Structures are given as structure tokens and as C-alpha cells.
Amino acid sequence: MTKSAISLTERKHRIHKYKMVLRKLKQTGISLSLGGGVILLLLMIWEIFSISGWVKPQFSSSPTRVLNKGLEMAASGELWKHTIASGQIFIIGYGLAVLVGVPIGILLGWYKRLNQAFGPVVAAMYTTPRIALMPLFIIWFGLGSSSKIVLVFLSAIFPIIVNMVMGMRSIDGDLTKVAKSYSASQRQIFWTIALPMSVPFLMTALQLATGRALIGVIGAEIFGSKAGLGYMIMYAGATFQTDIVFLGVFIIAAFGIAMDRFWFYLSQRFDAWRGND
């Protein structure tokens, strides 16, 4: 191996790396521009409708009006107040839902008897209209953030449980057999086989739960709040400030999109082993 030979290999390798990075950038670029393009298009149609006067701005707003309002409220710091308030509720409620929901889902999916015993209760709970129980939550958990966190938690936990149950139930018997043959404990089987296999289910769970939790935050803040995006939306709705309503909706949606893409790319990463096509 002469010096030039090494440098040749290295050069080749580097060139390839550059190519890869470029390709990845291109892919991401296409992806972003496609997704962004569609959204931009929708926003443009909306703007045109509102400029044309076909719809009244006091209840349809328009993207530019929303943007202006957003800048104004961001400058005054009000927007951050609401965003931070909601963010806290979201993070705690969602985090708890993941921490509690994933193990519950796994247990119910893993042990048939447990599912038979508690499946119906879970089903009863996830079909129960939370909104009807809000008075109870308020009585039990007060008007502070606890009752809001509970609502967010309950909104987010069920897609997690249901998806994880199904994920556990569709695990490949062959691979569990491999694990068992090395006398893996249930715990080890779970970590080395069940969890990696149920990644698509987990991803779906986390994705759906994000959406549910966000909606839960808004729903919760209708009750006795003094800050938060839900409060902002509701207050604005009650006082005909449609721009602010849509500003709130936009912020939530933007966050939702960001989270969705995050889970999407994450699940793609976990799927690296699936090979190239």
C-alpha cells in the first residue's frame, strides 16, 4: 500500500461521502418543498379568498392577518406566555401518558389474561367522553394544572395503549423463539425482540398521542385557565378576535407538523435495517 494508493481509497471514500450528503440534502429538500408547497398553496388560496371579499374577514381571517397578529403578540411577549403555559401542560401530560401508557400497553399485549381482565376497562375509558367527566376532574384534581394534566394524559394515553397492545400481539414467533432458546427472561425478550419489532406501532402511538395531547391541552384550557394557547383561542373566540383564534390554531398545527415529521424521520431511522428498497 503506497501512500498514493491509500489517498486514492480515501479520496474515493470522501467523494462518496459528499455524494451521500448531497443526496440526503436533495431528498430532504424535495420532501420539505413538497410538504411546504402544499401547505403554502392552501394558505395562498385562503389569502385569495379573503382578499377577494368572498368571505368576511371577521370570521375567516387570512394568513397575512394571522401573521401580523402573531408578530405583534410575539413582540409584546404575550404569545410566549401562552405558549409556555400550554407547553408545560403538554410536556407533563404527554410525558406521563408515554411513561404510563407504553408499559400498560405492553403488559396488556404481552399477557393474554391481563388483556382479558383489563381490556374492557381500558375500552370503557377510551370511549368515555372526557368532556362529560370534566366536572369530576375539577372536583378531584382542582382547577390548577393537575386537572388539565389529567385531561391531556387521558387524551394521549389510549392511542398508546391500543397501539402497543396490537404491537405486542403481532410479534414474530420465530424471533421470540430465538430469544427463548437463549433462555432470555421475559424482560430480555421484551427489550431485544418485542420492542424493536413493535417500533412501527410505537411510532404510530407516539404520533397519534401527540395529536391527541395537543387537542387535550386546548380542551383542558377551556376550564378555568388564565393562560395557555387554549385559553387564548377560547378567549379570542368569545370576543370575536378571529385572527387570534387562527394564530393559536396555527401554532398548534405547526407544532403538530413538526412532531409528525419528527416521528416520521425517527421511524425511518429505526427502519434502516429494512434495506434499501
Added chain:
Amino acid sequence: MTKSAISLTERKHRIHKYKMVLRKLKQTGISLSLGGGVILLLLMIWEIFSISGWVKPQFSSSPTRVLNKGLEMAASGELWKHTIASGQIFIIGYGLAVLVGVPIGILLGWYKRLNQAFGPVVAAMYTTPRIALMPLFIIWFGLGSSSKIVLVFLSAIFPIIVNMVMGMRSIDGDLTKVAKSYSASQRQIFWTIALPMSVPFLMTALQLATGRALIGVIGAEIFGSKAGLGYMIMYAGATFQTDIVFLGVFIIAAFGIAMDRFWFYLSQRFDAWRGND
């Protein structure tokens, strides 16, 4: 093969069939009694709490009170009126969500570019607080059943889309290769490979969507209703008739449990090929 030999085989076969039926019955019995047992236990704890006076009945009701109320309202026919009204909204909204959501989810999961283009819009929509947009729905779709159906539809469609996208994305490459090797069209690949493989995802989707749709029905009936379980619950809630609130919740939950078990057994049926352990 003498006559007795045949009848021996047949007898054996029959005995086995009986055994099977018995075993199935036993299994179902265990399953039902476990699930029912847990629920009964919870109801009993509730009853005891309420009899003991630790909680005030005006907000907590009690199972027997709910039962009495239920019998009373069933006798007067009022209960059926509400149940039927809600049932119609549910069936139409849920049905539409399945009919529209499954294909959309499949398309987005199947064609990467479509997902890149419309994934963000879908994400934006499923994180958007529907409740904030209800005034818009009412203005667009009126106070009749359309706006309710739209709300139920929108509540139910997103878990379906998200699950189906993930289902499509986790399809086994080997089997698609088999289908392709017989020059199966995309359509054929979908029907013969993608759909059977994504059954667990579809089941989860349908299961979650049931829950969402039921909650959507209740949420929708707050607006512009004259009947329906949501109407009943809301009206009762507003006038502190907690027994009726819980009666409504019970009916919804019972239906939710029934649907959940239905999807559970259906998914088990589809999994027959997974073998016995």
C-alpha cells in the same frame, strides 16, 4: 374401509369437535368473567363509596342510581330516542371515516411522495383543536346533522390514516418481492400482500377510531341537537342530573367495550395463521 371404521373416525372427529367447542366456550367464559369481573369490582367499589357517603351523590352518582334512572328512561322510551339519534350520527360519521381514511392512509403509506406532500397537512389537521373550529363547521354545514357528521368523521379519520400509513410502511419486502415476481399490479400487491400484512394496523385503526368517533358524537351533539346521547349528557350536566350524565357515559362505554372486544376477536381470527403459540 368398513362401515364401523368410518363411523369410528367420524366419532373421533365429532368428539374432537365437541371438545373444541367446549374449550372455546371455556376460554370465552374465562375471558368474559375476567373482564366482567374487573368491571363489576370497580362498580362495586363505586357503589360502596357512594353508600358510605364519602362522596356526594350530586356529582358522583352511583351504579344503582344510574341503573334505576336507566330503567326509568328506557321505560319512557326517552333513552331509545337519544340512542338512536346518536347511533345514526355514529354510523354515518364512522363509516365515512373508514371509507375515506383507509384509502387515504394506504395511499400516503404506499407512495412516499404523496406522504411528503400531504403528510404535513394531515398532521396539521389532526392536531388542530376541532372544538375551536366548531363555529366554522356550524357556519359551513349548518346546525343539522351534517356538522355533527363532519365532526365525528374528523375525529375518527386520523387514527385510521396514521395507522394505515405506518402499516403500509412496515410491509415485508420479501413478500412484496414474491408478488412482484408474478407481475402483480400495485392493486394486486395491495390486496394480496399489503392489506393482509397490515391487518394489525387496520384493527388498531378501527379500534381507536371507534373510540374517537364515540367521543366525537358526544362532542358534536353539544351543538345544534334536539336528541342524542351527547345532548342528553350535556343537558343533564348543565342541570346537575348526574345520574343521567353517567347513564349516558355508561351506554357509550358499554358500546365501546362491545366494539373493542369485537375488533379484538376479529383480529384474533385474522391471526389464525400465526399458529398456536
Added chain:
Amino acid sequence: SSPSNVNGGTAKESGNPSSGAEQNAAETKKLTKIVYVQLKPDLTDIHTDFAKENGIYEKHGIDLDVIHFDAGGPEALAGVAGGDIDMGNFGTPILTGISRGVPIKVVASPAIRENPFVLVGGKKVEKVEDVKGKVLGTGALGGGNHQAAKNILKEYGVPETETDLRPAGGVDAYLLLEQGVVDAVVATEPAVSRIEKDGIGKTIVKAADIEVYKNYQHSFVFASDELIKTNPDAVRAVLAGHKEAIEYAKEHVEELIAYASEKLGYEEDLVRDYYQKIIPTWIVDGNVNVEGTLNAFEILKDLNELDKNFDTAQENWLNLSFLPGSGK
């Protein structure tokens, strides 16, 4: 409810400063924090916020923590049951709640106590009878708006079943009518004025004018039994604050108009018109129309919204001993 809860339990001495404005006051005087509930922000009680921001309640040693329940009265009363809410003001759900055992008492009237609802007809509705076979939009299910609609129909002999009576939740009456979602709507000020100004519809009948509502009180100020028991002085202080708030608002009408139109997003002219009409009718002393309230109980009973067994004896629902001027 545990006393360690920030909002929890009854009113308590709050030495800990919560926000900038109150901090200054806290230095001079210990404020009693009162969690006070109202429904969605509205012209009918925005003057409370206005007064609060101008330090009226602090003068009385009260840190008035106003929270809004867009969702309606029942959840707010659940807050009382949970021990989080000390006082508040809104409509008849207070009476319904009391009848079903929510531990509160009526302690005063807010500035406006009449039935504020108005039946407004669109293009095709000239008189009450015209709503037959048409869509009549109302407010939240079980709310005062819905009740008013039912009673108006009753008064004019239109069976409920012959109209399409539909609760439209929080959707603006103006929009409902303008967009043709409904043919008639039960609305409050200032939406009624706006509707008439823009020629979208006209007043058909005011609920306050119909027979059942002639002698009637719709809105109340309540205090929780817990607060009444543990800190009656605080109730007294709040009601004194209310009185002064109304007086302050009367004296600073232009500022109030600017404040309200900014907070609520109405045009100033509309707000001015409204206040010019309404301020003269404001009740300053907080007195309760007992007879009118008993009538309200009856109406609720007729609508099947009240517990049939409820005894409307005054001690079961009323405590006027905290009103400014009434002796201890």
C-alpha cells in the same frame, strides 16, 4: 381540599406576591385571595376586570382572581364542589346547582339581574309565530338562553316541537343569522344592536317583557358555604368591592368603553351605545329580587331543570347579610 393547594380550599391570606401589580399592594397590606368565576368574557361584567385593574378590590384587601369558564356554569360549580372556587357570578345554573346540593348561597345581585335575552328574527321572521318550521338558534344547552327561548315559545303558544330549536353553543348570534344558519336566534347585547344596525335582523321580543319573566331575576353573585363559614369578612369585602367597582365604572365611562372594546373586540360606538342604555339600569347595591328569584325557581321547575324536591325556603339559597350596609 388540602390547604397546601395553591388555589385550593377557601380563601386564605396570601402573603406571597403573585404578580407585579399586586406585589406593591401586598407590601402595604395583606390581601385575601378570592377565586372568582365568571363565564365567557362579556360586556355584562367586564367592568369587574376594569375595576380590578384600577385597584378597587385591593383597596378592600381582596386579591380578586377572576377566572373564566367558557364552558358554562356546571363546570364552574364543580370547581366549588372541588373547593377551588370561592365566589362568582352568572345565571340560573346557580339556582339549579343549589337545588341539587352544590354548597353555595346567593349573596348578591350583579349589576344586571334581568333576563338579558332577546329573540331576534331574520328576513323571514316577523313575529314569534313565524318560527314555526324554521330553525331557531339558542345558546348552550341548559343555559339561560335556551330557557328563554323555550319560555318565549310557550308564551306565544308555539309548541316546541313545531320549531327547529337548536343550541348553537358559543357561536356568535350575529354570524348565525348573517350566514343563514338560523332563521331566528336568541341573543344578548351588544349582538342585538349589531344585528339591527347592520340590517340583518330585528328584535321580535325581549324575554324580559314576557309574562313569566316580568318578575324575575336571572343573574346572581354566589359565595361558597365554605367561604361564608371561614371568612365572612372576605365575602363582605368582595361585595363592597363590587359596589365600588360599579360606581367607579360609572365615573369613568369613557375609559371603560375603551377598555371593554379593546378587550372584547367590539367597535367603540357599539360599546358606547350599549353602556349608555344599560348603565342607568345598573343595580349598585347588589340587592336580590327575592320574589323574582322564587319565580325563577318556579320556571326552572316547570322546565324540569330543578330538583323537584327542593325546598325554596330562603335559608336554603340566600344570604344577604354580606351586602354593603346590612348590619352584621
Added chain:
Amino acid sequence: MSLAVGQAVAEGISSNQEQPQPKLSVENLMISYENHKSGETTEAVHNVSLDIKPGEFVTIVGLSGCGKSSFLNAVAGLLKASGGTIRIDGKPVQRPGPDRAVVFQKASLLPWRTTLKNITYGLEIMGIPKREAVERARKYIKMAKLEDYENFYPSALSGGMQQRVNLARALACEPQVLLMDEPFSALDAITREGLQNELLLLWELTKKTVLMVTHQIDEAVLLSDRVIVFSPRPAVIVKEIRIDLPRPRTPEVKQNPYFDQLTQRVWSAINKSAGKRVNQDYEI
């Protein structure tokens, strides 16, 4: 045998036939895999050309991992070649077609279909009426000795049975070109010989064009007209051996001393090509 010795002269690197048109013609085929993450490429097949006449039975042998499956998959149209062309009847093909059917190295059965329904799968896709499909499938089920397992799901079949279903599935399509990737590897000697025999009979009858991968040299010699020896990765053709044993063949042909001679020839070709990889320790 004089016949055998005479024919042996014809052996060597692919002599240009004056035959009209090959059924399958592969020209300068290149296959390489790219690892999207590390960016490294693995070259599997390097510049391979191969013509197969209509009705010819060709076998590929070579070391594990040398590129046989890759080659077969490319011919099947399941893998995009990075260079070269594949022609069927002179027409370039890039995608799978009903003219070809593949017996996969992994059984790759549809787990939710029973044996019968797995075997009718290809026929279903081709739009053949159900009755006819079932009839045809039954024929091959019988051939694969799976009559008793028609209604078993793959998870209840033994490894060898699964492989037989895989084989029957492809045969049932009765394609013009049959591509088989180690179709008998999981079978015991008796079942294997039975199926080899059936395949021989079928082939004599229908004169399909067959391209097969196998590790069993005697199998290659018994069945084929030509044995192609691939080098270790990246695969190039290192040797072509014409198998001019008389047709129709029966397993008895193995007693023919020329059979052993041919086997030896294939063996030494593989050995030679593998030389660079074989460890000194166990030179054979």
C-alpha cells in the same frame, strides 16, 4: 463411453452457437448494492454475459455469497442491474413478467394462506379462473407430495415442506422461463431425488427454459445441459461445462462413469476459482 468422450471436446468457454435466438440473453450484467448509510458499495455481479437457448436447462454453481441469487433476481426483474441488459426472446426486460417464475431461496410463503392458496397465488395474480387454478395447483401439490397438507398454514409446515410449496407455486404458473434458487436445499435425499425426477419428466415434456442455482454438483450435472461456475464475489463466469449426457435422463445416469467425470470437472472448476479464498487448513 466413446460418445461421452467425443462430446467432451465441445466443452469450454461458451462457444458461439449459430442457433437462431436465445430465449434468455444476459449481456454484460453488473449488479452492485449500495449501503445508503455508510455509502459503501458491494459489487455482486461483474460483467456477466450468458445466453440460454429455448428449452435449455442451465445451472449456476458458486461459493456462498458469490452473487448467484443476485444474478437470478436480476433476471427475474426483481433487482435493478447497475449495468448491462437482459433480454427475453430478444426483447429487453426490466421488470418481472408472466414469462418468468421464481423459486426463491427463502420459501417466502404468504403466511396467511394455506398450502393450496399459496400455490394458486401466482395463478390468481395472472387472472386464471379459480377452478382451473385449484386444479392446476393440485397437480403440483401431488408432485410435491403435499396432498395431506393442502389446508395447512405455512407456520404448520416443516422447513422442507415450505420449500416444496415454494417450488410448486412457481411450477404451477407454467412459465416459459423457470428461475430456481436452490429449490431442493432443505430436502432429504429421497424427497430431493423424487422431485429431481419429477422435474426431469416435466422438463422433458414441456421443454421449459430453466435457470437454476444449486450447491449440489451431482444435481447440477444430473439435470442440466450446461453448468456455469461463478467466481467468488463479484461473480464472473469462470467456466462453462456442457453436460452432454444423453436425454431423457433418469437417476440411473449417475451410474454412468462419464457422470462422475463431469462432476469432477465441475468440482475442480469451483475449487480452482475458490482457491484464493479457501483456507490452507482444509484444502481438499
Added chain:
Amino acid sequence: MSLAVGQAVAEGISSNQEQPQPKLSVENLMISYENHKSGETTEAVHNVSLDIKPGEFVTIVGLSGCGKSSFLNAVAGLLKASGGTIRIDGKPVQRPGPDRAVVFQKASLLPWRTTLKNITYGLEIMGIPKREAVERARKYIKMAKLEDYENFYPSALSGGMQQRVNLARALACEPQVLLMDEPFSALDAITREGLQNELLLLWELTKKTVLMVTHQIDEAVLLSDRVIVFSPRPAVIVKEIRIDLPRPRTPEVKQNPYFDQLTQRVWSAINKSAGKRVNQDYEI
């Protein structure tokens, strides 16, 4: 050879050894599968008893679908027998244990783990420190000639490579009893012989107890001390053939005429047992 002939007398249905304690002892094993839907049962193994001494190398041969894998899985503790007992060192076992490791018939690799991480899998489960695990794994990676593919995911490996990873995974655990289900079936002759040789060396060194299923009779004879012939389903032992070729063995033993003789003996035992199933058409 006189030696060979002399030894041959010892052959026959399992002679009662006076050996102290078998490493693995199977007594009256019954295995049947039940189809929960149709309610039919498939009996796979019928009353099989088998003792294996410590350090013995035993091979099972039999027709496809006869019950070999079922038997192996039961011994591994992965399948609940419907009757009989399995003992390791005299103690009954019902579940898998670290004393046994299985080379599966299907490679069954964890698709999200690279070659290296698949091979360390068993070690990880056993709680062996990472460094040591990797070191051990590398040893077997080298043996399986997979050095260049350490970081490949299974989907990027050829069929034969996957099988070698499967083999290396079990070997890396260095279990007392090694259970192998057709470990070399997807390998070409050269790779196979290389691995057979490695296995022989390993076995001579460590004297593991080995139970292997194979379809290659020469492989069975080359490697084992005893060859067990299973009947078609439900499997019963129809013959046990003691392979008394001298140890240590090298592939050269195949040149020994006694090797052929043994092979023939196994062959005819299988043939005889299969008789009832083999079609007249291709009697061999």
C-alpha cells in the same frame, strides 16, 4: 478392513450402554400439534427414546416433514412435548437453558442487528460483558468467514451467509449441548466442507455434546458417532448406526472404503423406512 467389519457388529437398535450418565436423555418423547380451528392433531414424534453420552456427536436423518425439527425443538425446550421426558445430566428440563444452544433451520436472525450484533445476541442475554462478547463473536465470525460482513444487516446478506451467522450465533455461546437443524444446507460444497472441518476441530477440542439434523448422509457419517434414522411422520427411530470411523477425523476419511460402506448403510436404512412413501416411479 477388518477393524471396520469387526465394529460393524456393534451396530443395531440402541444397545444398552453401561456408561454412567448420559448428557442428554430423551425418554418416550411424544409430540403432536393441534390445529385449534379444525381440531385435528398432527402427530410428529411418536414415543422416541434416545440417550446421548457427554461429548457424543449424534446425527438425525429422515424424510422431509418426518419430525426432526420438532424433536430438536422439544429437546431445546422450545416445544412442549405431549408426552415423555427430556433430561440433561439426569435433570428433567422443560424450558430452554444456557446449557443448550440451537442452530435453527430458518436463519431467524434479528433483522435490526448487524452480523456482529446477531452473533453476540446469545452472549448478551447470558450477561457476558460486551468486550468479551465481541471478542468471542469475532472468533466465530472468522470461522464462518464473515469478517467482511460484520456490519451488514441480515437483509444485505446472502442466504448462505445468513445461515452461517445463525451457526456462529449458537457456537459463540459455547453451550454444553449444541443442537443444530440442517446447519449447512444452504452452503456450497466448499464452504460447507470448510465449516464441517472447523466444526470437527472445535468438537475434538471442546468435546461438546452435539445433536444435529442433516439431509447429507456423507455429512452425517463424516461428523458423527451415531446416526439415528427417523421414520416418516410420526417419527420413530427405525435404525441407529454407529459410526466407528477413527477419530480425529479429517475430510480424507471419505476416501476410506468403510466410509462408503457406512454411507450405504444409512442410505438403505432411510430408503427402507421411506419405502412405504416412495413412489414406484422413481424407486432408487
